[in-house]
Amino acid sequence: METGNQAKELFIFEELKRGKEYAFDFFFNYYYPGLCVYAQKIIELPEPEAKDIVQDVFVKLWNDRKKLDVQISVRSYLFVAVKNKCFDVLRKKKRSVKLQEITHQHDIADESFDGYVLCELEIIFDNGLKKLPDRCREIFELSRLQGLKNREIAEKLNLSEKTVENQMTKALRILKEELKDYLPLLALFEIFHFLR
Amino acid sequence: MEDKDYIYHLITIEFNNQLDASQKLELQSWLDSSLANQAEYNALIKILNYHQRLHQMKRINIDRDLSIVKKRFGQLSRSKKLLLNFQRIAAILIIPLIIYAAWNIFDRSTTNEKIALxxxxxxxxxxxxxxxxxxxxxxxxxxxxxxxxxxxxxxxxxxxxxxxxxxxxxxxxxxxxxxxxxxxxxxxxxxxxxxxxxxxxxxxxxxxxxxxxxxxxxxxxxxxxxxxxxxxxxxxxxxxxxxxxxxxxxxxxxxxxAWMKGTLVFKNDNTADVATRLGRWFNAEIVFDDDLQKSGYVFTATFKQESLEEALKLLSYSSPVKYKIISTSQLGDSSFSKRKVIISKK
Structure with missing residues (x-):
């Protein structure tokens, strides 16, 4: 990200090379969740496999720490390593994966996976979500996070489907209003569309 | 406002992949109607995506997984382990294999079996x-x-x-x-x-x-x-x-x-073909000039016991070509160069 961050990272990496576990903990805390979601969502692997891949990469980071020469950033080393491992797994699974398509779609330059961004986003989102009325937020999260269909939410909460629809619309409208100041920030960490 | 609400409604449905064909069209036409609409749409999609991803990231139990990873410090990765196992098996198998091979060779040498030269x-x-x-x-x-x-x-x-x-x-x-x-x-x-x-x-x-x-x-x-x-x-x-x-x-x-019976046969063959085969037959370098190569001319002829000169003479009678033989010259290493024949249009 910024050069300041990079310099800090390289310093911590030097500590890692000296065998300091706290340095390892730092990288793990910072990158592990993002890498897991990256492997899982981007390369469309189920969660346990994605975690195995990322954990292998971290074990290797520790075991080979003395041999590693990370000149640019630890971050790109980790993301590239995870990406390569994912491709290996995919290649073994189905021989005809259009690797190029995948590479183009999901560039590792996407920084929205980093721990730093995670914290920022969390605050922003929590603030946005707080502005939603309780019922409205409940419905929004059931839909977005548990992937329930409007009909299922209506049944679960004993509401009419129409009400659920209205609440969803309302949630989106409020969130958009609340987060509009942050949208340029979001745009900064350019994101791909899961939809396409 | 009513209209906007309806679009938001469509977007939330789209995200769960539940739009039907007519709804898709409606959403598309709203998107196509202005750049501002597209920007707004992209912003909404971003919010929805980030929200979902954030949730996924937060669900991961970092501390538990960190301790899992630390237990594996100093161990080899799964794939390396597999490879190592494979190597072990290979090592075990190779000993009887060597014995078998050695026995076989020994056995052969005693039964006087020849090795082909x-x-x-x-x-x-x-x-x-x-x-x-x-x-x-x-x-x-x-x-x-x-x-x-x-x-x-x-x-x-x-x-x-x-x-x-x-x-x-x-x-x-x-x-x-x-x-x-x-x-x-x-x-x-x-x-x-x-x-x-x-x-x-x-x-x-x-x-x-x-x-x-x-x-x-x-x-x-x-x-x-x-x-x-x-x-x-x-x-x-x-x-x-x-x-x-x-x-x-x-x-x-x-x-x-035909070559087995000492006959060289051309039948509607192009210049390139004739040059290679004639050259090999008489051990000479045959060159057709550019005009002839481009002309697309094909040759039909049969040679039996003729010498190179005789063959060329026959060729010049039956086709509109003339030839020139450049005789051999001694090379630096006291060997001789091939005869060279240049065939051109009459």
Whole structure:
């Protein structure tokens, strides 16, 4: 990200090379969740496999720490390593994966996976979500996070489907209003569309 | 506002992939109507995506997974472990294998079994010859050809290596298939008569089957065999070495094997073809001038016992061409250069 961050990272990496576990903990805390979601969502692997891949990469980071020469950033080393491992797994699974398509779609330059961004986003989102009325937020999260269909939410909460629809619309409208100041920030960490 | 609400409603449904066709159209037309709409749409999608991803990231139990990873410090990765296991198994297997092989070699040497010596026959340019292999197979070698073969065939297959052109009359033995190695390709035959042309400087390999059954096998592993059908179709297989592609042509069989009887046959052949074959036949360098090469002129002629000069004279009578022979000159290493013939339009 910024050069300041990079310099800090390289310093911590030097500590890692000296065998300091706290340095390892730092990288793990910072990158592990993002890498897991990256492997899982981007390369469309189920969660346990994605975690195995990322954990292998971290074990290797520790075991080979003395041999590693990370000149640019630890971050790109980790993301590239995870990406390569994912491709290996995919290649073994189905021989005809259009690797190029995948590479183009999901560039590792996407920084929205980093721990730093995670914290920022969390605050922003929590603030946005707080502005939603309780019922409205409940419905929004059931839909977005548990992937329930409007009909299922209506049944679960004993509401009419129409009400659920209205609440969803309302949630989106409020969130958009609340987060509009942050949208340029979001745009900064350019994101791909899961939809396409 | 009512309208906007409806669009938001569509977007939330779209995200769960539940839009029907008419709703998709409605959303699309709203998007197409203005850039501002598209920007707003992108912003909404971003919010929805980030929210979902954030949730996924927060669900991950970092501390638990960190301790799992730390337990594996100093251990090898799963794939390396597998490889190591494989190596162990290989190591265990190799000992009996070595013993078996050693015993086999010892056994062979005591029973006086011979190890085949490789021989090779070469014909110079302008010379043709015939040899017989240890299994009774007869091979005619065209000029400028090298055939490498064992003095005695041992093992499951009979294998020879060919550079140049040869006609094979293979002694039938289905238990020991006969292979002709063509550097990258192989022809497999049992009891069969066929002609193969595999000159290193030609772009194609030619295989002509006169009788029996032969198959072209790629020596690149996993590549499919190409079966050649028996003779009565008079098929010639033309295989492009570089592209590894082949086609089958119906040809005049007599022309293909005429060289064996000391006859050189041209039948509607282009200048490039005539130059190569005439050159090999008489050990000379034949050059057609540019005009002739571009003219697309084809030649038909048969030569039997003629010398180069006689052949060229005949050619100049039957075709609108003239020729000039540049005689040999001594090279620096006291060898002589090939005769050079330049053929041009009359």
């Amino acid at each position: 490789l021989k090779s026959s070469e014909t110079a340019y302008g010379v043709r010859s015939q040899i017989q292999l240890s299994d009774g197979t007869k091979v005619w070698l065209n000029s400028g050809t090298k055939l490498t073969y064992p003095d005695e065939f041992i093992g499951q297959t009979r294998e020879v290596k060919l550079e140049g052109e040869a006609y094979f009359q293979v002694e039938s033995d289905p238990d020991h298939p006969f292979y002709v190695d063509l550097n990258g390709f192989k022809v497999k035959a049992t009891g069969t008569r066929f002609n193969i042309s595999n000159y290193p400087d030609d772009k194609d390999i030619l295989a002509y089957l006169e009788h029996g059954k032969i198959a072209l096998v790629s020596s690149v592993e996993g590549a499919p065999e190409i079966q050649l059908k028996p003779l009565n179709e008079k098929e010639l297989l033309v295989l492009n070495k570089a592209l590894r592609q082949y086609n089958l042509q119906q040809v005049d069989g007599k022309k293909q094997t």
